[in-house]
Amino acid sequence: MKPKLDVVFSGVGGQGIVVLSDIFCEAAMLEDFDVAKAEIHGMAQRGGSIVAYARIGARVESPLIETGKADVVVGFEVLETVRALSMLKECGTVIVNMKLIPPSYLSRGVKLKSREELLELLKAKGLVHEVDGTGIAQKLGNTLVVNTILLGALSALPEIPLKAESFQQAITSRLKEKYISLNLKAFQLGRESVQKVKK
Amino acid sequence: MTTKIFEDKPGSYALLNGDEAVARGATQAGIKVAAAYPGTPSTEILEALAEGAKDLDIYAEWSINEIVAAEVAIGASMTGVRAITSMKHVGLNVAADAIMTAAYTGIEGGLVIVVCDDPALHSSQNEQDTRYFAVHAKLPLLDAGNPQEALDMAHKAYEISEKLRLPIILRLTTRVAHGKARVKLGEFQRLERKPEFDKDSTKWVMVPANAIRQHRVLESKLSEAKKESENSQFNLVEDNASDIGIIGSGVGYYYARSVLDTSEFSWLKLGFVYPFPSELIKTFASKVKKLIVIEELRPYIEENIAGLKIDFMGKNELGLEEIGEFTPDKIRTALAKLHLTTKPENLQQPPNLPPRPPVLCPGCTHRAFYYALNRIHQSVHCENDKCVGCSICEYACSFEKEGIFNPLKSRIRTARINATNLAFTCRACIDAPCVKACPQEALTQSKQTGLIKVDEAKCIGCDWCIEACPHGALNLHPTTHKPLICDLCNGKPKCVSLCPESALSLRGKTDDKIVAGDIGCYTLGFLPPLKAMQTCLCMGGGISQAAGMIHAGVKDKVFAVIGDSTLFHGGMPGLLNIVYNKANVCVIVMDNSIVAMTGHQPTPGSGKTAMGQNAKTINIESIAQAVGIEKVITVDPYDLETSIQALREAISYEGPSVIIAKRSCPLLIQRGPPREIKKSCNGCKVCTETFGCPAINQTGSKAEIDTALCRGCGVCEEVCPFDAIGRKK
Numbered sequence A: 001m002k003p004k005l006d007v008v009f010s011g012v013g014g015q016g017i018v019v020l021s022d023i024f025c026e027a028a029m030l031e032d033f034d035v036a037k038a039e040i041h042g043m044a045q046r047g048g049s050i051v052a053y054a055r056i057g058a059r060v061e062s063p064l065i066e067t068g069k070a071d072v073v074v075g076f077e078v079l080e081t082v083r084a085l086s087m088l089k090e091c092g093t094v095i096v097n098m099k100l101i102p103p104s105y106l107s108r109g110v111k112l113k114s115r116e117e118l119l120e121l122l123k124a125k126g127l128v129h130e131v132d133g134t135g136i137a138q139k140l141g142n143t144l145v146v147n148t149i150l151l152g153a154l155s156a157l158p159e160i161p162l163k164a165e166s167f168q169q170a171i172t173s174r175l176k177e178k179y180i181s182l183n184l185k186a187f188q189l190g191r192e193s194v195q196k197v198k199k
Numbered sequence B: 001m002t003t004k005i006f007e008d009k010p011g012s013y014a015l016l017n018g019d020e021a022v023a024r025g026a027t028q029a030g031i032k033v034a035a036a037y038p039g040t041p042s043t044e045i046l047e048a049l050a051e052g053a054k055d056l057d058i059y060a061e062w063s064i065n066e067i068v069a070a071e072v073a074i075g076a077s078m079t080g081v082r083a084i085t086s087m088k089h090v091g092l093n094v095a096a097d098a099i100m101t102a103a104y105t106g107i108e109g110g111l112v113i114v115v116c117d118d119p120a121l122h123s124s125q126n127e128q129d130t131r132y133f134a135v136h137a138k139l140p141l142l143d144a145g146n147p148q149e150a151l152d153m154a155h156k157a158y159e160i161s162e163k164l165r166l167p168i169i170l171r172l173t174t175r176v177a178h179g180k181a182r183v184k185l186g187e188f189q190r191l192e193r194k195p196e197f198d199k200d201s202t203k204w205v206m207v208p209a210n211a212i213r214q215h216r217v218l219e220s221k222l223s224e225a226k227k228e229s230e231n232s233q234f235n236l237v238e239d240n241a242s243d244i245g246i247i248g249s250g251v252g253y254y255y256a257r258s259v260l261d262t263s264e265f266s267w268l269k270l271g272f273v274y275p276f277p278s279e280l281i282k283t284f285a286s287k288v289k290k291l292i293v294i295e296e297l298r299p300y301i302e303e304n305i306a307g308l309k310i311d312f313m314g315k316n317e318l319g320l321e322e323i324g325e326f327t328p329d330k331i332r333t334a335l336a337k338l339h340l341t342t343k344p345e346n347l348q349q350p351p352n353l354p355p356r357p358p359v360l361c362p363g364c365t366h367r368a369f370y371y372a373l374n375r376i377h378q379s380v381h382c383e384n385d386k387c388v389g390c391s392i393c394e395y396a397c398s399f400e401k402e403g404i405f406n407p408l409k410s411r412i413r414t415a416r417i418n419a420t421n422l423a424f425t426c427r428a429c430i431d432a433p434c435v436k437a438c439p440q441e442a443l444t445q446s447k448q449t450g451l452i453k454v455d456e457a458k459c460i461g462c463d464w465c466i467e468a469c470p471h472g473a474l475n476l477h478p479t480t481h482k483p484l485i486c487d488l489c490n491g492k493p494k495c496v497s498l499c500p501e502s503a504l505s506l507r508g509k510t511d512d513k514i515v516a517g518d519i520g521c522y523t524l525g526f527l528p529p530l531k532a533m534q535t536c537l538c539m540g541g542g543i544s545q546a547a548g549m550i551h552a553g554v555k556d557k558v559f560a561v562i563g564d565s566t567l568f569h570g571g572m573p574g575l576l577n578i579v580y581n582k583a584n585v586c587v588i589v590m591d592n593s594i595v596a597m598t599g600h601q602p603t604p605g606s607g608k609t610a611m612g613q614n615a616k617t618i619n620i621e622s623i624a625q626a627v628g629i630e631k632v633i634t635v636d637p638y639d640l641e642t643s644i645q646a647l648r649e650a651i652s653y654e655g656p657s658v659i660i661a662k663r664s665c666p667l668l669i670q671r672g673p674p675r676e677i678k679k680s681c682n683g684c685k686v687c688t689e690t691f692g693c694p695a696i697n698q699t700g701s702k703a704e705i706d707t708a709l710c711r712g713c714g715v716c717e718e719v720c721p722f723d724a725i726g727r728k729k
Helices: A017-030 A078-083 A115-123 A133-140 A143-155 A164-174 A177-198 B018-028 B043-056 B066-078 B089-105 B130-137 B147-164 B208-230 B250-259 B278-286 B300-307 B328-337 B365-374 B392-402 B433-437 B464-468 B494-498 B521-526 B541-552 B564-580 B620-626 B640-652 B686-691 B715-719
Strands: A005-012 A034-038 A049-057 A070-075 A088-097 A127-131 B013-017 B033-036 B059-062 B083-088 B111-117 B141-143 B168-173 B179-184 B236-238 B244-249 B266-270 B272-274 B290-294 B378-382 B413-417 B420-424 B443-445 B452-454 B504-508 B514-516 B558-563 B585-591 B631-635 B657-662 B675-677 B725-727
Touching (some): A005 A078, A088 A143, A164 A177, B018 B111, B043 B059, B083 B089, B111 B147, B244 B278, B244 B300, B250 B328, B266 B278, B290 B328, B365 B686, B365 B715, B392 B494, B514 B541, B521 B558, B541 B564, B541 B585, B585 B620, B585 B640, B620 B631, B715 B725
Parallel strands (some): A070 A088, A088 A127, B585 B657
Antiparallel strands (some): B675 B725
């Protein structure tokens, strides 16, 4: 019997959230999992909150995850990770990219918590893997691969029932030829960022 | 988009969303013609078909609007080939005129009308339920609950359509259309049909004598359709010999299955929902003691079951609303009320976080033009929490204007009220009360800038204007006894540049004009900080709403904002109408030559078709001139000064006018050099509080630019009053 796993991807429009959750599902399909996912396209291509849900298992009926039932939350940015936190089960796992993107317009009187305060909220709820996705991406010379770094980190979690090769194959078949080697490298660095902590 | 949609590998799996699955199903059925207008969440259907069109040997087009698309598909079907048209629910209203009568004429080649409803209005202006449209139009409707059903239904619908000789409506909802799932692909049917049109006019000319006969034909087709729905593969019974039976349609059915132990209940998934399969329902109901109905939006199934005099528990008993979309949480809560499952756990409220609503993208041309629109009338604004009451503004003003340091001769005044320091000056009110109050007609207000001018020869120093000012912003000159009124120092107020606390800034107004809006990315201009438009009704509606206000007697200049694609879609009749019926509307066309909101589909202004072929580029200036608009100005929205000038010109023009703010969507062109905040930034917040680019934010004492988000448009350089933004070195 295939294990069930529910993942929430949360970030800001333009960070590659939809593509990443697609690749995650495609990797699962390579290992004969049933998958269903939900996302919303439309208004606001850049800059709004974006959430994608991905569910894998022997049979998945609903594309949406129940509140408080997600096994893992992958956050592309600190504030949006906290926003998705109510989806996470007790003692679930959080992968968070350490970047904070403040909202462009703060209504008067609304105070933005600091990155450290927000991280505390995450740690109170589950096991948190902090990934310097933006920093690693800068070293690779392309800030657009943050999402692949986070996918690498996700793939290295003990609760993920999928092989690294499946992810690599899904990346290779999804992306344009010229971006593949860069993304495979980003994937590997993402994996290592979590593995290092585990040791 | 995944390229796997059209792979010729029957039996294999692909990760497809509901829209892509529809495209796959329709091509499996051998369609020849596809036509649509983009609309979330239906867009990806035609997008996929257009991308695959060449290889699949089909014709796909983005039509001007939904009724044109429906007519194109109907025309193709009349020649015997299979055709598809797809639209969002509100697009169906536009296409309704053609579809209602196509039900009478019937079809030759199979015709499927795909309609995507949007419960919870993720990107729509209402929540209509297309199942009721099917009843209204008397057309059979299939209701898909997941991408696999969408694929299978899209394929099978052609067989049903040709059997019944009727168009079939295939309904999806957002969670089906934009949810992805593992979908099993089917086999391609190879149809070699030669298009032939049967010229029998009695069949196609819906004059009364023919149409009434066809109405009778439609009724008999519907009784055939009922037999189809009674026996449809899409009305699936899972009989688990339970006392409790659950009937559902759409994605809500699958939420129920995911929160219950499915083996403990009997299930009926309704997919062929109109005509209603009443016999099937009666049989199912007779085998259970308790019947539960789960359906999103309106209680269509419930009303039909009630009509059969069968007892059931529905929205009322379950506490489910007709408003919004279902979620597994809502369904669990509802079913827990009947003790069929446990209540949701862990439903804690998320911490109070600042929202990140949809916004206009960094570099957006619409933001730039809205900013210009807000700057037609401007005035000096004082931030009370920064003002220390030092009075330097008064000295600066009196010296600049009168050549003397004397606060009594200043056009700006400071005051201390309780614990707050303030500075007041003329706000350039709309329909300024001071002008009205003057008994000598010595005061006049510029239509273009809103600034008040004093004719000193006429002024008798009576003080009435001072009394009339609601802001306490006017004063009499101590010796000449003429009013002192701010004139903004030709756009560069001395008080602003010399304020040591950066409490003063020159700001535009968001509430001084009526701006009717429309549907597109630019609808987001209603949000703060721009707050630049006030209506959004339907495609192309803004121009005529504005005209209606004017005919009602509104005296202000009324603007209507519309995008290029929306103008082509539904705005052109309104544009012609304001000329014919003489409405003094200034129409602003936000022309980025693309349908940006739905993901950059080409328009008649793009010079490309859906299938990537070159097309004649339609010029909006020529359209405006052709319908008789005599004042047509084209500007680059990134050029704020020219845009403001054009707007001021339009304000003083008598008669309908058009301003075209033309520039490509920044997401489609290469980024410019990123900008950065210079050391000279004084934290005045004009950029964040009046312009609102998502790449700029200010959490500390100075603004910051996120270079990863910055598109390098450079408009913020024009916005900054202190020259504190420049290219990144």
